[in-house]
Amino acid sequence: MQINLKDTFTKELPADPILENSRRQVQKACFSFVTPKKTRKPEIVHVSPEMLSAIGLSQEDANSNVFLSVFTGNKVLENTTPYAMCYGGHQFGNWAGQLGDGRAINLAEVEHHNKDWTLQLKGAGETPYSRTADGLAVLRSSVREYLCSEAMYHLGVPTTRALSLALTGDEVLRDMLYDGNAAYEKGAVVCRVAPSFLRFGNYQLFAVSQDEETLKTLVDYTIKHHFSHLGKPTKETYLQFFETVSNSTLEMIIHWQRVGFVHGVMNTDNMSILGKTIDYGPYGWLEGYDHNWTPNTTDHQFKRYRYGAQLDIGLWNLYQLANALYPLIGEAEGLEGVLQSYNEKGQRHYLDMMRSKLGLFSKEKTDAALITDLEEILQLTETDMTIFFRNLSDFSAENPSKGLIVIKDAFYIPTEVSDSIKQKWNSWFGQYAARLKKEGMASKERKEKMNQVNPKYVLRNYMAQLAIDDANKGDYKLIDELFKLLRKPYEEQPKSEKWFVKRPDWARHKAGCSMLSCSS
Ligand code: AMP
Ligand code: MG
Numbered sequence: 037m038q039i040n041l042k043d044t045f046t047k048e049l050p051a052d053p054i055l056e057n058s059r060r061q062v063q064k065a066c067f068s069f070v071t072p073k074k075t076r077k078p079e080i081v082h083v084s085p086e087m088l089s090a091i092g093l094s095q096e097d098a099n100s101n102v103f104l105s106v107f108t109g110n111k112v113l114e115n116t117t118p119y120a121m122c123y124g125g126h127q128f129g130n131w132a133g134q135l136g137d138g139r140a141i142n143l144a145e146v147e148h149h150n151k152d153w154t155l156q157l158k159g160a161g162e163t164p165y166s167r168t169a170d171g172l173a174v175l176r177s178s179v180r181e182y183l184c185s186e187a188m189y190h191l192g193v194p195t196t197r198a199l200s201l202a203l204t205g206d207e208v209l210r211d212m213l214y215d216g217n218a219a220y221e222k223g224a225v226v227c228r229v230a231p232s233f234l235r236f237g238n239y240q241l242f243a244v245s246q247d248e249e250t251l252k253t254l255v256d257y258t259i260k261h262h263f264s265h266l267g268k269p270t271k272e273t274y275l276q277f278f279e280t281v282s283n284s285t286l287e288m289i290i291h292w293q294r295v296g297f298v299h300g301v302m303n304t305d306n307m308s309i310l311g312k313t314i315d316y317g318p319y320g321w322l323e324g325y326d327h328n329w330t331p332n333t334t335d336h337q338f339k340r341y342r343y344g345a346q347l348d349i350g351l352w353n354l355y356q357l358a359n360a361l362y363p364l365i366g367e368a369e370g371l372e373g374v375l376q377s378y379n380e381k382g383q384r385h386y387l388d389m390m391r392s393k394l395g396l397f398s399k400e401k402t403d404a405a406l407i408t409d410l411e412e413i414l415q416l417t418e419t420d421m422t423i424f425f426r427n428l429s430d431f432s433a434e435n436p437s438k439g440l441i442v443i444k445d446a447f448y449i450p451t452e453v454s455d456s457i458k459q460k461w462n463s464w465f466g467q468y469a470a471r472l473k474k475e476g477m478a479s480k481e482r483k484e485k486m487n488q489v490n491p492k493y494v495l496r497n498y499m500a501q502l503a504i505d506d507a508n509k510g511d512y513k514l515i516d517e518l519f520k521l522l523r524k525p526y527e528e529q530p531k532s533e534k535w536f537v538k539r540p541d542w543a544r545h546k547a548g549c550s551m552l553s554c555s556s
Contacts, residue, residue: 037097037106039113042147045154045232046117048257050250052164060164061134064250066238067119072109072141073161073171075223077205080104081512082519084186087199087229091155092148098200107227108202109141109160116144120163124244125237125305126356128340134241135305136165139173142233152231152261155199159225172208176504176548178224179515181316183503185228187495187522188313193291194284195313196230201515210555213547214333222508230312232262236357237305243360252364258309275370278361282354282374284311286382289350290389293343295491296322296421300332301554302341302349304356318552321494323539324418324448327411331497333553347382354378392489393425394468395482396475406467413464416457418448420538425490429483431465433472439465448538491525493535497550498543 045067052068054060062068083098097103105111112118120137127135141163143155158181159173178201188195204223211218234254242251256269259277266273266280288311292299299306300318308314320331327344335341341349358371365371390407391397414424424446431442440461447453453461472482495518503514521532543549 037093037100037102039144039146040092040148041113041115041144042152043116043145044152044257044261045142045145046119049253051119052122054164057162058164059167062122062136062164063245064247065122066250066254067121067142068136068164069117070120070141070163071112072118072143072157074110075108075204075206075225077203078104078108078110078225079203079205080107080200081203081224081507082182082201082515084197084199084519086186087197090148090151090197091146091153091199091229103200104202106143107157107200108204108225109157113144118143120165121233121238122165122241123235123237123305124241125235125303126240126353127303127305128335128338129352131244132303132305133244134165135237137163137233138166138169139163139171140228140233143227153229154231154233156228156230156233157225158228159204159223170208172204172206172223173225174208174210174221175203175224175507176212176221177317178226179504179507180319180500181228182226183500183515183518183522184316184319184495185313186519187525188295188297190523191291191295191491191494191525193295193297193313194288194311196228196233196308199227199229201226212553212555214553214555230308230310230314232258232308232310233314234258234262234309235305235314236307236309236353236360237303238309239360240304240356243363246363248363251360255361255364262310271365271367274361274364275374278354278358278371279374281309281311281357282378283381285350285354286347286378286385287311288313289346290382290385292346293386294389294393294489295494296325296343297494298322298329298331298341298343299346300330300335300341300552302346302353304353307350307353307357317554320497320550320552322421323496325411325414325421325424326418327415331550331552333551336551347386351375351378351382389489393486394471395429395477395486396471397477397485398475400471400474402467402471406464406471409464409467413457413460416460417452417454419443420446420448422491422494422496423536423538426487426492426536429486429490431468431472432479433469436465436469437462439468446538488526492528493521493525493532495522496535496539497548497552498539498546499535501543501546501548504548 049066052065162171206223
């Protein structure tokens with residue numbers, strides 16, 4: 037197995053001088069060297085062919101013993117020095133101090149076809165940042181991360197990727213529902229891949245500890261390797277860096293809103309500096325369209341990270357990053373300007389995105405009201421987001437009275453659609469038809485365009501759970517089936533129509549299908 041290594045993080049940034057694997061507060065260092073934990077009986081469950089070739093490996097490599105050993109943490113590749121990153125973060129609005137890679141270990145960086153990738157094992161054992169936990173991951177959460185990160189990529193949402201999913205053969209104790217009923221589950225490791233796993237929290241930690249020198253070293257490193265188009269680091273470059281992060285964060289969240297993805301834990305340690313979706317924990321997909329929904333049981337009371345708040349939380353998190361970068365810039369004005377433009381751009385881009393979901397590609401003043409009205413009606417009774425928007429492409433502006441028939445499959449409880457709700461729909465369809473006539477696009481073309489932004493297949497919460505239930509019994513066929521299905525989320529796949537359905541009733545309150553805890 038030949039990998040083109042190109043380590044920069046450990047070579048150019050300050051390391052924690054302590055090598056022993058004890059929990060500690062680390063000062064003036066970006067990472068600590070660590071060694072992944074050996075596992076009892078590793079077994080590869082699935083490998084992503086796209087990621088395999090992206091890092092320059094073949095299917096033959098994937099079948100080798102070396103691959104199995106390296107990507108389950110049992111063998112450290114020659115000339116590599118695995119490490120855990122040091123970062124802090126705001127968790128649910130409060131500064132949490134040092135967090136760091138408590139269950140993630142970066143193996144190495146590789147270059148292939150002029151692209152840089154960091155390979156990272158999630159669930160490979162303790163690090164200095166594991167605090168009170170074990171550094172391990174269970175099959176349940178690993179299947180969810182593996183399938184969802186690849187599915188997001190194919191949906192066109194910026195995301196970290198996944199190379200492989202493996203069982204460790206070890207048992208891991210978890211209290212899944214935090215109700216005192218801990219049980220052993222199968223241990224697993226995912227190899228995640230991204231150009232970088234740097235988070236807002238990496239920068240925040242140095243700003244909070246007033247270690248400007250390491251902060252500058254880290255920002256300069258980030259610009260050199262990941263924002264090289266900005267050129268040599270100066271005060272202006274730092275501001276442009278922040279503006280670029282602000283823009284990519286915004287675009288990422290607009291994509292989340294488009295496909296109905298709720299991250300669940302938008303703490304600043306879970307915000308990638310590259311604007312990629314990172315850390316798939318208790319995430320979920322909107323089934324019934326509901327701005328107040330969050331899948332995360334830990335956030336059940338205040339719903340800080342609910343679907344409808346994600347853009348605002350992005351801004352809140354960017355404020356924290358701005359505070360962290362302030363010492364390097366010394367002036368608030370530019371940073372504030374960027375934050376203001378996030379707000380302004382956010383509204384504009386959200387509107388454009390929603391227009392595209394409705395098949396509107398020109399702009400009319402009345403669009404904002406049309407969209408707000410729709411959002412309100414969608415929430416009057418439980419209405420499946422994915423099915424609604426996908427089927428809406430069959431709406432005919434010539435026949436607005438047929439609108440309700442076009443979208444009827446999206447209603448969870450048809451008897452709940454009262455006459456007054458029907459009336460609201462009919463009136464909305466009337467406005468929509470008038471707007472489509474102004475747009476003047478042929479319905480065939482509109483349908484095609486809408487189907488490119490409104491996915492037919494997403495990783496519904498219950499689908500991941502079915503794959504997990506099978507995998508826990510040693511049957512991985514469904515993981516493979518969903519992996520393949522979600523590679524083409526916008527295409528009609530007649531043999532897979534069974535996945536284009538509303539969440540089944542049994543899944544409404546089942547753990548893993550509607551609500552998830554952080555116990556991964
Ligand atoms: P999260 O909310 O999952 O992003 O994790 C927050 C912090 O807790 C990070 O520093 C993680 O590395 C750490 N953490 C989460 N789960 C574990 C675990 N099983 N073992 C060690 N650290 C963990
Ligand atoms: Mg995290």
